[in-house]
Amino acid sequence: MGKNMEFQDAVSFVVQGSLQKNRVSHKATESDAVTSGRKWKIFYRPSSTFASKKKQPPEEFLCPILGSLMADPVIVSSGHTFERVSVQACKTINFTPRLSDGSTPDFSTVIPNLALKSAIAKWCHNSANLLPEPPDVASSEKFVLSLMTRNQKTDSSIQNKTESQKVVITEEELIQGMKENPPVNFNHAATEVNRRPAHPYWNSEESAGSSPASPPMQLSTRPSCYSSASSSEIEVIVHCSPEEENILAKLRSSQVSEIDEAAISLRKLTKTREDTRAQICSPRLLSVLRSLVVSKYANIQVNAVAALVNLSLEKVNKVKILRSGIVPPLVDALKGGCPEVQEHASGAIFSLAVHDDNKTAIGVLGALPPLLHLLQSENERTRNDSALALYHLSLVQSNRTKMIKLGSVPTLTSMLKSGKMRGHVLLILCNLASCGDGRAAMLDAQAVECLVGLLSGSELGSGSTRESCVAVLYALSHGGLRFKAVARAAGVVEVLKKEEKVGSERAREKVKRILEMMRVKEEAEEDDVDWEALLDSGLCSLSQLPEL
Structure with a gap:
């Protein structure tokens, strides 16, 4: 019995001594753990090993478009992986980004990348990072729009340095899904050098020769009165004639008189020579027209927008024109241009809106409010083209919601x-x-x-x-x-x-x-x-x- 007591006392002495030693050691290393007249208060600090785990995520965990850690990664048809919201934004705006390796993704199909999502979640847990949240849709669209604008400026500067006689068109994949014939006969929209005469699009069945009647329409389909029109096939190599090169050179001139003369010539050329519309519609030309659409000189602005209408009549040009970034200047022309500029601008938007791939992007770029306003225009052609543009744009749910x-x-x-x-x-x-x-x-x-x-x-x-x-x-x-x-x-x-x-x-x-x-x-x-x-x-x- 006495030996047992002695043993217990010895163990107790050893344990208490160890605890006291730990307390003294802890006081020495954590000087702020104990204050005068207060009880023990232990502060836990992450060790250097734990803190070092908070590092940047691997590159394969980042969205190639948004550059952020992916919350909902998806695999697209080309095998690339993106944040789902960024893919939706690109499809909404009809923009195909160029990746760092020079390749372009195919967004036709989207499949969840569950393995990568699980790997990202595991990495966040191990590195003490919070799980990423899906990006805001509106912010993503704005970011992709800015990226689209930067790419267009880069493409334009590169194009200006290439040979003027040879332009490679790389948008064939955008046209593969299109029908062979456009749904609208745009012969009425071809512009004249003089002001276009007002005339009805259809045979009116309404009284007193007022606004033309709508065509027979099956519910939620295109008007049956629209007939198809032939269009030239896409050409891979484009050769510019000396006349066209001369027009391009004058459009870049610092002399207003030369720009005015070139704008008139371009308008004549695109109206009278339909075979040249596809080949002359190059990034170089569209880059110049983009600035002329908002020119402070009314005559230059009118002829530039009218020429753009003529170029847009070719179905192979429609997506190319939209991707050139020319729609925002057209929207500005709808808002603040003179009546004749508004007339041609509404016709251009109408022509571009016929293409299914353009409808959503035109709505995102702000064309709906001025088009609705121009329904009250005193110009009959402006009213008609605005209404027809709204009809085609409203075939898309996102535009219906906005309207x-x-x-x-x-x-x-x-x-x-x-x-x-x-x-x-x-x-x-x-x-x-x-x-x-x-x-x-x-x-x-x-x-x-x-x-x-x-x-x-x-x-x-x-x-x-x-x-x-x-x-x-x-x-x-x-x-x-x-x-x-x-x-x-x-x-x-x-x-x-x-x-x-x-x-x-x-x-x-x-x-x-x-x-x-x-x-x-x-x-x-x-x-x-x-x-x-x-x-x-x-x-x-x-x-x-x-x-x-």
Whole structure:
């Protein structure tokens, strides 16, 4: 028993001595750990080994476009890996970056790179770094736009140093997915040296020779009146004639008179010699035109924009023109140019917007607000080209969303009521009605009552405008319960029954579908629907409730 006590005392003495020694050692190394009159307070500091683990991520973990640690890496068709948001931004703006190794990626397919994502997460854990968050979409688009501008300036400076007789076109891959024929016959858009005479695009079916009627239209498709036009095939090697070289040289002159003369010559050349449009539309020329589009000399500006319209008529030039960075100057011309400049600028945007690969980028670059404003222009051709540009741009969901936020629906509905360009307006409204936000905005703007009133009257006559009116109603009919309440109050059933007898085949088919949707057993529906709750939700007014 005594020995055990002695052993325990010895162990206790050793342990206490060790603890006391550790405390003294800890006090010596951590002078701020103990203060006078206070209890022990231990501060934990990362060791030098731990701190050294916080290092820069490996290069393969960084997005080649944004340069940041990837939160959602994806593999594209060419085998490269990027941050998903950066790929979306490039596709939105229609920009293919040139990577550090000189290669260009193919964004046609996108597959998640789960292995790399897991490796990045493991590296963040081991190196005490926070997991990266996906970049902001808007900021990424702005960054890619700035990168696109820098690349265009670099390409332009390199191009100016190359031989003038030989220009290599590298955009063949952008045109492979296009249809053989463009969807629009642009013969009407070819510009003259003198001011273009105003004339209708289509045979008008509206009274008093007012704004032309819209063509027959299948829902959410291009107008059937548009015919295809032949276009030259892409050429790999472009040879410039002495005449064209002379024009380019004068456009770069420091003398205003020479620039003016060259702009007129370029406009004549691109109008009268269609075979030269594809070969003369080089980065060198577009770089010069980009500055002339916003020239302070009105005559130079007019002829430069008109020449650009003529160049854009060739389908192989459309993407090339957009990628040259010339759309922002065109948007400035739409906003602040003289009436003739606005006329040609709206025609150029219309021509470029026909190409599917350009639609989203044009909307991102700010063309929608001035185009909507120019719907009220005193110039008929400016109004028409602006409306047609908006029609083609509104075929893309992102542009539809922007137009709705810009308040386009009340403006377009007001134009319908006043009789201004009804055919064109109906085409745009039909596109906007294909999305939920557009239908809600149109119901708020009393578009159903307006459309029913037009169909019940005699102003529309017969033909394509009436068919477009029915097409918009058909798109709105997908609005569900709210549309039914509003449509019944407006008397849509009676109006459509008359239209079913006299309308075109396409219109009758849409009328039939609307009536089938409306022909639900009204008694059962009225029993199931709490109209007071519907009214309280703000979906309809008292005047729109069915008679009980």
